[in-house]
Amino acid sequence: MIYFDNAATSYPKPECVYKEVDRCMREYGANPGRSGHRLSMHAGRIVLEARELLAELINTKKSDNIVFGLNVTDALNTVIKGLLNEGDHVITTSMEHNSVLRPLKQMENRGVETTIVQCDSKGELELSNVAKSIKPNTKAIICTHASNVTGTFMPIEDLGRLSRENGLVFVVDSAQTAGVYDIDVNAMNIDILTFTGHKSLLGPQGVGGFYIRDGIDLRQMREGGTGSMSESLVHPEILPDKYESGTPNTPGIAGLAAGLQFIKEVGIQNIRKHEETITKYFLEKISDIEGIKIYGTSLSKNRAPVVSINIEGKTSADISFILDGEYDIATRPGLHCAPLAHKTIGTFDRGTVRFSFGYFNTKDEVDKAVEALNSITKEVY
Ligand SMILES: Cc1ncc(COP(=O)(O)O)c(C=O)c1O
Structure with a gap:
């Protein structure tokens, strides 16, 4: 997984x-x-x-x-x-x-x-x-x-x-x-x-x-x-x-x-550097995929290693379910216990799929997720 x-x-x-x-x-x-x-x-x-x-x-x-x-x-x-x-x-x-x-x-x-x-x-x-x-x-x-x-x-x-x-x-x-x-x-x-x-x-x-x-x-x-x-x-x-x-x-x-x-x-700075690298890599890769909407601060700005996305035509629950069942990838869909945050970013009706990275994640794992998202968006478009 x-x-x-x-x-x-x-x-x-x-x-x-x-x-x-x-x-x-x-x-x-x-x-x-x-x-x-x-x-x-x-x-x-x-x-x-x-x-x-x-x-x-x-x-x-x-x-x-x-x-x-x-x-x-x-x-x-x-x-x-x-x-x-x-x-x-x-x-x-x-x-x-x-x-x-x-x-x-x-x-x-x-x-x-x-x-x-x-x-x-x-x-x-x-x-x-x-x-x-x-x-x-x-x-x-x-x-x-x-x-x-x-x-x-x-x-x-x-x-x-x-x-x-x-x-x-x-x-x-x-x-x-x-x-x-x-x-x-x-x-x-x-x-x-x-x-x-x-x-x-x-x-x-x-x-x-x-x-x-x-x-x-x-x-x-x-x-x-x-x-x-x-x-x-x-x-x-x-x-x-x-x-x-x-x-x-x-x-x-x-x-x-x-x-x-x-x-x-x-070293906290090394943990941070790793997680920021992984997050940036994921953001860069998915920003090229047609049909994916990324929420939050602009890509060039720093953010904690949390990325919320949606794919037009699918619910966040569907996407997370497919990622789990077909690609062995764990993410979290829905409102993440933060309903007002979702109202703020305009996703209260459908939630988002949240990818959140940690010290043990690798670029190779991100590549697999990007591949999976590519395939899922192709099913829709
Ligand atoms: C910003 C924020 N505050 C509070 C919590 C609640 O954490 P816990 O369930 O460990 O109390 C979370 C967990 O998702 C969180 O992300």
């Missing part, structure tokens, strides 16, 4: 990730930070190592400010529901995933007001439209780093500056970029960076979380055992315990640590 669905989850993982999950389950699968015996200490050290690797990746020394949870959806729910109060206003964009839009919609029932800034038909955000939306009660800007539909980058440095100048909390969803694109929470003025472990961070599914800047306080979603301050019935305020209760997904975190170590060893 040629796997071009890395924006949904990366596959395969580096060999070291499989090995570390297995090692955790077999050799030190105790409860981290709880019991004080050697296995528990070992598990705790691996969790700490994952926090430190993540902190290094996003350029902060504050590894305690990295909080683990289930995935970026879980992190965004914690952040959105813990940060916003009745009467607050929040700004987001029309290119967001439902993991931002649905919690915000839910918060409207609790008196939170949302402005969704419309992006253009390529998914690009005009900063002045965000600036114009700021009101006296605006509390936060919440924005994806890159669209999971078109790969279009949002201007996060500019948004960070704008947030800082206006005293807003800047929250970024790094689901499509962490592990491939440089993220510096200090230089970019990011107050809360949410991440998911199973995409370009190359870890297993079931682990994600967020970085939170000192001085920002959220209502925690749950209280419970943390292994710290057990004498108190009041949930601890210290980080990361405030937002982490209950036994974590230690095998998942161990796998994520291995994924992060792999990224560090290969």
Whole structure:
């Protein structure tokens, strides 16, 4: 199978990730930070190592400010529901995933007001439209780093500056970029960076979380055992315990640590270069095929390794089905959990076929996909 669905989850993982999950389950699968015996200490050290690797990746020394949870959806729910109060206003964009839009919609029932800034038909955000939306009660800007539909980058440095100048909390969803694109929470003025472990961070599914800047306080979603301050019935305020209760997904975190170590060893710039080369090669090859429509930023512009297309005369589901069944190629059709992004680019009625590339994809695989698309379009024309 040629796997071009890395924006949904990366596959395969580096060999070291499989090995570390297995090692955790077999050799030190105790409860981290709880019991004080050697296995528990070992598990705790691996969790700490994952926090430190993540902190290094996003350029902060504050590894305690990295909080683990289930995935970026879980992190965004914690952040959105813990940060916003009745009467607050929040700004987001029309290119967001439902993991931002649905919690915000839910918060409207609790008196939170949302402005969704419309992006253009390529998914690009005009900063002045965000600036114009700021009101006296605006509390936060919440924005994806890159669209999971078109790969279009949002201007996060500019948004960070704008947030800082206006005293807003800047929250970024790094689901499509962490592990491939440089993220510096200090230089970019990011107050809360949410991440998911199973995409370009190359870890297993079931682990994600967020970085939170000192001085920002959220209502925690749950209280419970943390292994710290057990004498108190009041949930601890210290980080990361405030937002982490209950036994974590230690095998998942161990796998994520291995994924992060792999990224560090290969070099994020080399991973990026490879994925950009593959994406550019695919775009160049398919732009010559009659009948294919490519969405998003112009071909010469940089984009995350995500390409959405359609073939006139076929539904996106049909194309993906044919690619899977006849050509052994995995893509994702439909709306990609981002309905407003599809409204923005004009594909809400039919969705798109999304090709998303990862570090393990090759030009040879792209050639096979191009051949398949050539044949499918010929059936139509
Ligand atoms: C931009 C973006 N945000 C959020 C998510 C949700 O990720 P998860 O399912 O890991 O919570 C995705 C996943 O598709 C995404 O692409």
